[in-house]
Amino acid sequence: MSREMHIVVSGKVQGVFFRASVKARAEAEDIRGYARNLPNGTVEIVLQGSPERLEGLRKWISRGPGSSSISDMNVEIRPAGEPFEGFEIL
DSSP states (O other): OOEEEEEEEEEEOSSSSHHHHHHHHHHHTTOEEEEEEOTTSOEEEEEEEOHHHHHHHHHHHHTOOTTOEEEEEEEEEEEOOSOOSSEEEO
16 A cells, blocks of 8 residues: 655755655665755655655655755655656656
C-alpha cells in the first residue's frame, strides 16, 4: 500500500546539495516524489512509497545528508495522491 509523506525541513538545507542527496537516496529506495526549495529557506519534500521505505528515508533525512544540518523537521503522513512517475528536484 502506497502512502505519501510531506516533509518540510529547515536549517542548513539550501546550497549544500541537500535536494540532490535526497533524490539519490529516494531513487535507490524506489521512492517517488519531489524536493524543492521554498522562499523562506526551507526545503519541501513529498515522498510516495511503502510505509517502511518512507520511514527509513525520513530517518535518513533527519540526520542531515552531506554537509546539511537539520534544525527542524515537520512531517505529515497522508494517503497517496496522484502517483509520481519518479523523483524530481523542482
